[in-house]
Amino acid sequence: MLTDLFSPSVQHLLDLAGIFVFAMSGALLAVRKNFDVFGMAVLAEVTALGGGVLRDLIIGAVPPAAFTDLGYFLTPLAAALIVVFLHPEVERITKAVGVFDAAGLGLFCVSGTVKAYGHGLGLTFAATLGMATAVGGGVLRDILAHEVPSLLRWDRDLYAVPAMVGAALAAVLLRFDALDGPTAAIPVVVAFVLRLLAMKYHWRAPRAWHRRSAAREAP
Template sequence: MIALPDSAAALVVLDLLGIFVFAISGALVAVRRGFDVFGVLVLAGTTGLGGGFLRDVLIDATPPAALADWRYLIVPVAAGLVTFAFHPTVGRLERVVDVFDAFGLSLFCVTGALKAVEYGLGPVPAALMGMVTGIGGGMVRDLLAGRPPEIFNSNLYATPALAGAGIAVALDLAGQPFALVASAGFGVCLVLRLLSIVLDIRAPLPRGPSNV
């Protein structure tokens, strides 16, 4: 189970990596919106830390890791500064924001679900918490940037996060090694999210007129 010390340390590493890639996605959105350096850092921080902060509050893991561990604050700042400095290069990559967002979503859905299991939640609530962790930062990013949240786009977003979190929880409860648990949950979410982007796979929409 994930309470083992080595697994707990690996979970922190994955959490920090998820914060970094999500913070890059937030910083890239800020740069494209014409924000100054302070705005870039704010959007990087809220994107990287939003989902984990919400997770920790909901599972009563207080104070949240973002406030208790200095590394959780330094990582998004570093990601924001790197993105701000090198944005002419990354800005030319059309789909780079979606790719970084997909990686962050995949990492966070796993760490959120496994931390929820560690704090005593059952399989279904833990999987839902993994989904919330994955989509929380992106929702805050999009709202602050003044664009419709990605979760409300008909492209699959929350569904891959829920699937990845569910796989991670199921394998963890089955006693599988942490490496398999994390890689399987991450891989399922990432593949589903990238396929939805590349192949334009969309969730069903209501039929008929939408102005009623």
């Protein structure tokens, strides 16, 4: 379990940090979509907590952690409040927010894998659910904002793949009983670095071979 890898206080702080940056990305999209304050708060909450809630419901960890820890609920609201008043400044540091988002991606894909495995899932399914933990909130965010999920768009830098790699590495370490506090940093860092490289060099997944469709993605 996670408490075997990190102390509860450290794990809680890491979770809150990841939740905060995911919530900020949701609130920023709400601003771009001209949502009101309530819409911003909803999008922040869904982006930050959606993946974790999905994971907990699937593995039967109910009620989900998002509904038992007040900090998990209030942190996205704090991020939304910051964006309400400071969104021009936040927009100017979008790259910095992207770096923190990549860090949250790395953390959540590993923590999700470990929690799913601790609740009895096999390694393959634990890794799949770990990836879903990291990207699920973003998918729900885009659906609520009437966007094609970034996860499915060919013209977006790789996002799910780094999470998939990090979750798979965590599963391999679990398989050989080698996952502890120090080694857990390996898949986190790998997913983080892959996401940063994808952002820097605009790495994208290939499309269908000999694709004939002339359809183009909306901006």
